[in-house]
Amino acid sequence: MKHPIIDFSNKKELWHEITNNYSHWLSFVFLFVVAIVVSPAFLSWSNLTNLFVQGAIVGICAMGMSLVISAGMIDLSTGSSVALLSGLGVVVLNSSGSLLVALLFCLVGGLLVGTINGLLVTKGGIAPFIVTLATMSAWRSVINQLGQGGPFTVSPAMYQGFRNVAAGRILGIPHLMIFLIIISVITALLMSKTKFGRYVYAVGSNQQAARLSGISVDRVKALIFMYAGTLYGLAAFLLASRLTSIQAASAGSGYEMDAIAAVAIGGTSMDGGKGKIIGTFLGILMLRIIHTVLIMANVPPFLNGLVQGIIIIVAVLAQSKRKNK
Amino acid sequence: MKHPIIDFSNKKELWHEITNNYSHWLSFVFLFVVAIVVSPAFLSWSNLTNLFVQGAIVGICAMGMSLVISAGMIDLSTGSSVALLSGLGVVVLNSSGSLLVALLFCLVGGLLVGTINGLLVTKGGIAPFIVTLATMSAWRSVINQLGQGGPFTVSPAMYQGFRNVAAGRILGIPHLMIFLIIISVITALLMSKTKFGRYVYAVGSNQQAARLSGISVDRVKALIFMYAGTLYGLAAFLLASRLTSIQAASAGSGYEMDAIAAVAIGGTSMDGGKGKIIGTFLGILMLRIIHTVLIMANVPPFLNGLVQGIIIIVAVLAQSKRKNK
Amino acid sequence: GGTKEAGKKLIGVVTPSADHGFTAESIQHAEAHVKKVSAQYGYDYRFMTAAESGEQSNAVETILGMKPGVIVLWPVTGDELRSAAQSVMDAGVPLVVYDRFIEGLVPNAEISGDNVAIGEGVGRYFNEYFKAELAQGKVNYLEFKGDSSTVPMERTNGFLSTVDPKFTVVQSFVTNWSQQTSMEQMENYLNTKSVAEIESIKAIFTHDDEIVFGLVEALKNYRGPAKINIRLITGVSAGEGFMKLFENSGLTGIEFMTYTFSPSMVRDAVDLGVKVLQGETLQKEYKVPTEMIDKTNYKAYMQGDLYTTRYSL
């Protein structure tokens, strides 16, 4: 099972403590150093902020994914949900002419999308993997059908103002970076300071015991998907602003895998019950660092996947020595 | 003396028993009937055998996936492993000129690929999701690099003979159908009749209990990935024969999701510990029936994903009422 | 009903599934067209998309089981469909192959846009455009590929066959046809390469309009120390969005060029299928001509048939 008898016995205790609780920091520092070695240009302000900017949209999704995984579930519908919401978001934006209406639409739409996942998992009693595999396929299909192959393009009237949401800066700090940080902080507080956070871990740890503690396991699961969905809505809004044109067939594709990878290399166990939001945050940055290194080092394009796979394994390996006996 | 715990006195009990243990049959029959209603031509011998032929390659992968999932793990590297092995398999075939050498190469290569997953999961202590996410990315990259964009094409000298492996028939029964049935029977026997099968379920059900019973959990996990890998090797060989040319970028892509979906709609719990091989077998056929229905009913192409998602949910929903409380 | 209706001839169409703009738009055209002609001539039709060759072979076989009068096949990748295509031919069913050809197989007809010609055209355009610089020495450019299938290969090979050897590719990216990917790749490039290296880039060769959109966004977002010396970015497709770049790209000093490669071409492939059903014999090969579009001729192009058909749906 997932709770082997852990033996904290030997003298390396402190080291163990570090590798257990701060191992994602180790991986992060390791990658950071690699990046600097590959190219000192990595350290420029513009590049560092760029890591956040590029990580923001998937990162916001990954915050939702953190909750999902901490509760021992999974969500494969991330990318398709984002595509659906941002495509429709553009339509709403163009027709309403209001950024606020479009934002609200995306958030409420995301809530709805999350609710559907949540209901199928709880009321339907279907495994999250299957539910979200199905909704992944369904939402992509819906937005393709609505777009009929063409892109959803922000109208010229809205273009400048809308583009500025994602591309703009305040005091030199990119908006997207601010969005990512705010959502991360909110999620971190939610998970570490509220009882809802405890419920999430409790459900991921032992559902039966959670239920007998008065926790409505179904409600917690549904709320998790709703939170995640709402974040996907925000991500969709930002994606639309960043690209200003949403191609139904490909927008957001693969986001779920990036989000899951970020959560996992951030040190959250895929079995649920544990998980650190700061880890996910670092995880997102690590993924971005990997991408940047690939480009800086001019890795042959076809080999990117191999190098990326190896780096992920190494990063996680650094964290996982503890587990086995 | 026996003390039956389950008492069939109640009529509902029997129904419960059926929906618990044979629910995948219910879903199967349901889909089968839908298909016949959509088109009576569905019942032709050629169409029925076609279901097996089309399901064979993913089906063989799904047999491996059944073990992986029954042990509470997951394998995302299926499609990429198949691509890697079949691309290289074609190279070996062309240069050796021998079907047997190519087959052996694929099988041994598959064993190796599985071993790598297995070692990373056991010795590395990394979650299967992450390991196989990484190897998924890595193998695709490797075969892309080797192919440099071009396909791996069976040489004209080998073409006819090799194509016949997948396309041929014995006494009117397609080879692929025979392969699928043989592998399914072997896997079913392995899981229901041997010690190893017990261990797979035990590891999926309660790892700690398995370990305390003297089972080497690591060895079981590694063997599972090795078995799965070998089956991917066989699938790769058959895919190469079926397509006679392997495009590195896309070959086998999405097989893991199809295999997982087959396992899941076949009634195997994603949590591990349970699982029926016959269920997976039916699951594969159900996926094929869904595809056939989509074509026969002329569902608009962009809506295929939606319809498929809905059918999967309905099929699994039929099986899952029991779960709550 | 699933079987073809009694007495009606059946036309089967199998295409890749929608994974980026071009395939998605094409599917729309293909379906709309096959629906229209079927109604017009009293045919029945079956249409199926698939993401990968195994699945596509399955679709071909399933339709073959319905005894169609013709199959129009747009392979995910050419050679992988050889075996399935051969089954079609062996069954005596006429076969029209669109866009991606199957080596060693001679179907009743092949029809495609001319990818090699596009590449060659872009190469010649580069030579002309940078005549002055070439006289001085080498010219650096970046390449953003579609993916690793045959279409991008043909475009790149065509390009390399005509472009002056003094053009030097500094770095090459695989975008998977994704606007977002190309945008992020370009952003990373701009943020991590030396000023000298960035300033040395004069042109960008891409395989698709969508890729260009990503690059434009990335360039707009760039606020680093390097001066952008890029003067030409090329795409393929010549869709609506690219026309807007001619109007106002938001970037100064950069010009754009693209080649027509219309998703509506697939209609021609369907029409060939119809001709088969009407008993006409087909040529072995059809090439849909492609046309260079730049700021000099785009307005005329937008009034033309090709463009209006493309956006007729």
Added chain:
Amino acid sequence: MILDMQDISKAFGSVQALKGVSLHVGQGEVHGILGENGAGKTTLMNILAGTFPPDSGHIFLNGEEVSNMTPMKAMNLKIRFIHQELNLCNDLKVYENMFLGEELTKKKFIVDKKTQIQRAQAVLDSMKAPIDANANVDGLETAQKQLVEIARALLFQSELIIMDEPTTALNNQEIENLFSIMRELKGQGVSFIYISHKMPELFAICDKYTVLRDGEFIETGRFRDIDVHRATELLIGKVHIDRNIKEGQPSFVEDSVVMAVKGLRGQAFHDVTFDLYKNEILFITGLQGSGTNELAMALFGASPLTAGEIMLHGQALHGRTIKQFMRNGVGMVPRNRKERGILPDLSIRDNTSLAYFTVKHKKLFISDKEESERFERNKLKMDIRSGSQSNPITSLSGGNQQKVIIGKWLEIDADVYIMDNPTQGIDVGTKFAIYELIDDMAKSGKSIIVFSNEYPEIHQIADRCLIMYKGRISGILNRTELSEVKVMEYSTGSIQGEST
């Protein structure tokens, strides 16, 4: 088998669980290990059975030193270990669990299912355990699971059987059945190590004892040389005064009905009707299959009802969720700690706070300070032996985990407590403290329903005892009428009908 463990030490981080402990067990001997919660009993056994290695020390079997013990090796050496916590694969069948890791095979690979079922059933029958060897384990109740764990150890010829609190969920009859099998095996030369916090059991079955305190070896000797009183003093390390809590006390039970249960019916029980009064401690007891297990869950809204009503302060609760039960003032300490009680990934502190969060916590944020104080309060009250409160709860000994769980429920300050086997795994000294605690709770206006099969416990604090037989109430005894014999008679169905 003759076992010699010499100078065994083991530390978990900063906690020194064992400090140079030695243990000698002779052939055909039943050796009891006594010690408070956290004394190191389980740790010593885990080392013996190879669950993890010692930091230092030696193990000799029949005079030969064994190093690098693993669970597999221990099994091959004919050592069996019945773990303190249930370790069954709930997805497998009973016989599959029993043979796990040691399947009987035909032709080397094929599992011989038929023989396995037969042999498993034979062992279960010899224990008089009403369990079908072919049943699914997840359908079994806690006591049955514990019997399966025991049966598993009896399946193969073994030479040393380690039993770490094997009887926490069992009733007297089942324990007696177990003892008779143990005596028989002992006659055949099998040695036993027996760990329990139930004194009568130790005196009934064990020949020798070894006492551990705070990880240290204290004393070894023969049970026939000591009495219960002495044994208790040895293990708690101080003077112990036996007394009955209720004796000489006036009854505090008031006339007002707090909870009224009428015609309750579930899968395993029928027509259960009783009233629970203010300040009352009501015990409910019954044999395996009498329905008490499910009734306990039903009284907390955790198991579905097919008929009947539960009224609390005149308000209907049946059909409500667990949380609503809690909101209305019902708390429950469940049995089967590992599966229903603890949240293994959560810290000791969070485990303590969880029930409080669901019903009492109203603020937006959780305060670390409050949580910390909450745990410290309970630690003191219940004598919890723990390292840092941010360690996972699985770092505690079984008994200490149980104390955390009791504390977790005390925190919600309910009017009615349902306690299902609340003292499972708790040591003698603390047990008494918990009886006092329950008594104090009753005095201060709470009503408590305790599900228990231990007569000494009933005798200590029961105001009334309700006995179940085959899913129905077969008798109700007031404190004055209580006797072990009567309880037994009602629970075996040899007398029917309610006195009062």
